Amino acid sequence: VTEHYLEALEKIGNKKVNVEVSLKLTQIGFDLSVEKTYENFKRICEKAKSFNNVVWIDMEYSRYVDKTIKFYKKIKTEFDNVGLCLQAYLYRTDDDLKELLEIHPFIRLVKGAYNEPKQIAFEQKAQTDENYFQLAKMLVDAVKENKARAAFATHDETLVAKIENYAKTKGLSRENLEFQMLYGIKSNTQLRLAKDGYKLLVLISYGNAWFPWYMRRLAERPANVGFVLRNMFTK
Ligand SMILES: Cc1cc2nc3c(=O)[nH]c(=O)nc-3n(C[C@H](O)[C@H](O)[C@H](O)COP(=O)(O)OP(=O)(O)OC[C@H]3O[C@@H](n4cnc5c(N)ncnc54)[C@H](O)[C@@H]3O)c2cc1C
Numbered sequence: 001v002t003e004h005y006l007e008a009l010e011k012i013g014n015k016k017v018n019v020e021v022s023l024k025l026t027q028i029g030f031d032l033s034v035e036k037t038y039e040n041f042k043r044i045c046e047k048a049k050s051f052n053n054v055v056w057i058d059m060e061y062s063r064y065v066d067k068t069i070k071f072y073k074k075i076k077t078e079f080d081n082v083g084l085c086l087q088a089y090l091y092r093t094d095d096d097l098k099e100l101l102e103i104h105p106f107i108r109l110v111k112g113a114y115n116e117p118k119q120i121a122f123e124q125k126a127q128t129d130e131n132y133f134q135l136a137k138m139l140v141d142a143v144k145e146n147k148a149r150a151a152f153a154t155h156d157e158t159l160v161a162k163i164e165n166y167a168k169t170k171g172l173s174r175e176n177l178e179f180q181m182l183y184g185i186k187s188n189t190q191l192r193l194a195k196d197g198y199k200l201l202v203l204i205s206y207g208n209a210w211f212p213w214y215m216r217r218l219a220e221r222p223a224n225v226g227f228v229l230r231n232m233f234t235k
Pocket of ligand 1: 108
């Protein structure tokens with residue numbers, strides 16, 4: 001997998017396309033050896049850096065959160081071209097974000113995709129949404145003060161609008177407000193954001209494992225099955 005990422009970064013760099021990459025640390029050995037994962041990831045960061053590119057680390061199940069943040073803090077001492085995903089459904093994320101803001105992080109904020117127990121994560125969607133907005137405000141302030149890069153990875157149009165408004169009141173320019181969404185979801189909103197001058201990155205998955213990847217996305221949100229079927233039969 002590491003070799004694949006190195007090859008992909010080489011191709012992206014040579015073709016000079018504006019594409020960043022994301023990976024899960026478990027794809028490059030996190031369950032087997034943190035040291036080996038670090039070695040692998042360092043090679044990926046070096047390659048990305050040589051092309052002035054950025055690598056994003058996904059956040060997985062809660063059992064990986066401590067390990068992943070520790071890993072991120074370490075790699076940040078050697079590389080500045082690395083971003084980390086944080087999940088708004090976890091109670092702990094408020095503290096994690098405050099700590100990470102000390103090291104000029106790149107943060108991708110998501111709601112969170114895994115089934116987590118109520119001892120550690122909000123049960124109600126409304127609570128996660130509210131926490132997302134509180135964290136987003138902290139991130140907008142940090143971007144405004146040049147203390148972070150923030151990417152708001154959500155398709156929630158209410159949240160997107162609230163973040164746009166908040167950033168406006170703080171005087172953050174549109175090109176400094178970044179959203180990230182999955183390919184094919186809320187395409188009209190994606191086009192609108194890009195047209196209005198916001199930074200928008202679209203996440204795509206590719207490769208032989210596309211089928212299990214999409215099956216996992218469907219499993220995360222049973223409502224997606226209907227969504228996919230509707231899209232298969234409508235123009
Ligand atoms: C760029 C990116 C990176 C991500 N990385 C991670 C990660 O590292 N770790 C992690 O835990 N999670 C990750 N996620 C997933 C994230 O946590 C959410 O599960 C997912 O984005 C859905 O939440 P939402 O914010 O869009 O809000 P929701 O309230 O779930 O959705 C808002 C609306 O968007 C639409 N929608 C949302 N998702 C879908 C979908 N899959 N199919 C069809 N319609 C949909 C629906 O109309 C829904 O009503 C990532 C998401 C994105 C966009």
